Every structure is written in structure tokens, then in C-alpha cells.
Amino acid sequence: MTDVDALTALTRGDRRQARELALRGTSLLAQALATYLDTEDTGSVYDQPAAFEAFISGGGNVGLYAAVEAALADQYRELAPLRLADIGCGDGRVIGNALALGGHLPDSLTLVEPSAALLAQAVRALTPSRAYAGTVQAFLSEVDAEFDLVESTFAMHTIPHVERTQVLATLRHRTERLVIVDFDVPAVEHGGPEHLRFLAETYERGLSEYTGDLVAQGFLMPVLVGQLTPGALASRASRVTWEQPATAWREQLEKAGYASVSVVTLHDYWSSPAFLLTAE
Structure with a gap:
């Protein structure tokens, strides 16, 4: 199992399978994704800005x-x-x-x-x-x-x-x-294999720059999951980045x-x- 498998399940709209696959992983991304998918999406990542502020104040x-x-x-x-x-x-x-x-x-x-x-x-x-x-x-x-x-x-x-x-x-x-x-x-097809590999590699690096769950659960995971939701190319309901x-x-x-x-x-x-x- 790779982190890409979990992300692929998200592109199909199968959050349950994505969480099950993430639970089998050992990477920082797998752990953060499994935790996030165990909760319901709630509003914009900017509505309660503590996580965003912690994100921009640390790491790279x-x-x-x-x-x-x-x-x-x-x-x-x-x-x-x-x-x-x-x-x-x-x-x-x-x-x-x-x-x-x-x-x-x-x-x-x-x-x-x-x-x-x-x-x-x-x-x-x-x-x-x-x-x-x-x-x-x-x-x-x-x-x-x-x-x-x-x-x-x-x-x-x-x-x-x-x-x-x-x-x-x-x-x-x-x-x-x-x-x-x-x-x-990079110029890759949104939701395609290259894009998912890119997201898995880069989000693993990003997560490594922070400790605790605030940034991971309050900002990085909502942004990642939101852009992979089926229909995200056009949807404003969950996606926050184009x-x-x-x-x-x-x-x-x-x-x-x-x-x-x-x-x-x-x-x-x-x-x-x-x-x-x-x-x-």
C-alpha cells in the first residue's frame, strides 16, 4: 500500500476506503490522512484561522x-x-x-x-x-x-x-x-497518477515541518482532501486551491x-x- 492508493480512493469519492488504506500506512501523510478522514469536513479552513496562522508562522x-x-x-x-x-x-x-x-x-x-x-x-x-x-x-x-x-x-x-x-x-x-x-x-493532469504522486511526496515533506495536529488537521489535510473530491475541478464546496x-x-x-x-x-x-x- 502506498499513500498514492489512499489519495486515489479519494478521487473516486471513497473516503472509507481511503481511510482504511491510510490506516495501514506508516508515513506522516498516512497518519494525518487517517485522522482527518475520521471526522466530518466543517467549513472553510480560514473560518477559524488558528491553524492557518500556525502554518504560515512555521516551517519553510x-x-x-x-x-x-x-x-x-x-x-x-x-x-x-x-x-x-x-x-x-x-x-x-x-x-x-x-x-x-x-x-x-x-x-x-x-x-x-x-x-x-x-x-x-x-x-x-x-x-x-x-x-x-x-x-x-x-x-x-x-x-x-x-x-x-x-x-x-x-x-x-x-x-x-x-x-x-x-x-x-x-x-x-x-x-x-x-x-x-x-x-x-508541475504541469500534470489534476487527479492523475503523476499529480497524486506529487501530492503524496510534497505533503509528506510539508507535514515533517510541523509538530502536533493543529496545522495537519486544521489546514494541510483539508486543502489536500478538498482538491481531490470528485468534481473538485469545478466545485467551490470543498476545494480551496486551483x-x-x-x-x-x-x-x-x-x-x-x-x-x-x-x-x-x-x-x-x-x-x-x-x-x-x-x-x-
Whole structure:
């Protein structure tokens, strides 16, 4: 039995068999998966953000976010944006650290975050000009605002592909520059054998960076299981990530109408290398 067998059962919608197979395994992934599949899925991983906050505060995320903050600080030094927006700002720590590092204070700061709990923390830390508790889709439909720079770190992949193209196209008319930080995942068929092997190997590495069950059960397992649920390619009910290779991000931005798109690698990471994309 391999961890891939358990993940394969998940793609068929057979949680019971997936748990039985995981119980036979000895890996960190097998143990975490068996524990998680013994419970019912409850809401979004961002509704109660303790696990997510523990995740981004430890392991390889320490070096990852340091690299991200430095890259954003470079953007602020170059552009000195007076009207700045962060989409999917989380608790605000990344943009807060980047602003301090870059020595920049915009005239107007807009924060967009679906998790009310995370947004409340960001507001307390940053006192933005505007804070929107909702999706970027809803924000763009309800708020008519333009920006010098819109940034989004590890958040755009939570939007399904078709919806994301629409969001990117709308942002093209709302900002001078768009900056996206995300992961350059391999170009493999979603749910196929190569994809499942990739997930098994990378999640085993990720789990090894944390102790206890908080991160495993509160964040990593929900994200893993949610993307393998039958119909997950289109479903928003359980899936929270629609990642894609950096080349696909470039193509999507170009499809959305951006004339200039550049991608640079930022940091190696246990799941996939992180990249910085700028589009105008």
C-alpha cells in the first residue's frame, strides 16, 4: 500500500476506503490522512484561522515569507504607489512587514479578505483606508476604485480558473501594475497518477515541518482532501486551491489583456518554487 492508493480512493469519492488504506500506512501523510478522514469536513479552513496562522508562522514559510516581503518592498521602492491594494491580505503581516521594509506609506491602503477573522487582525495592525470582508469578485462588482499597485500573495489560486480570468481582466482596468506571488506547480493532469504522486511526496515533506495536529488537521489535510473530491475541478464546496504552473499564469494574464507580463523565481519551497509575477 502506498499513500498514492489512499489519495486515489479519494478521487473516486471513497473516503472509507481511503481511510482504511491510510490506516495501514506508516508515513506522516498516512497518519494525518487517517485522522482527518475520521471526522466530518466543517467549513472553510480560514473560518477559524488558528491553524492557518500556525502554518504560515512555521516551517519553510519563515524563509518563504521573508523572500516575499523583500520582493514586495522592492516594488514599493520602485513605484512608490500612492493607492495600494492587497487582495487576500490574510492577517496583514506580509504587507505590513513589506511596507516597513520598503519604508513606504501609501496615501490609500485597501485590504480585501474573505475571512472576517483574518481581516479584523489586519485592520487592527494596519488601519487601512478601506477594508472589504469578502471575495475579490464581490469587491470589484461593488467598489469602483483604481490603484497604482494591486498585489496578491498566495491568494489568487483560491479562485476557480474561469472566474480568475474575469477578475484579472477587470483588474487590468483598475491598476497600473498587478503583482502576484504564487507557486509554480508541475504541469500534470489534476487527479492523475503523476499529480497524486506529487501530492503524496510534497505533503509528506510539508507535514515533517510541523509538530502536533493543529496545522495537519486544521489546514494541510483539508486543502489536500478538498482538491481531490470528485468534481473538485469545478466545485467551490470543498476545494480551496486551483493552482497552476507559472507558464499557465503568464498565459492567463495575457488572455486577460495584459501587454507586459514577467515572472521570476523567488524562493524554493517544500511544495513548489514560489514566483513573483508582474503584469501591466
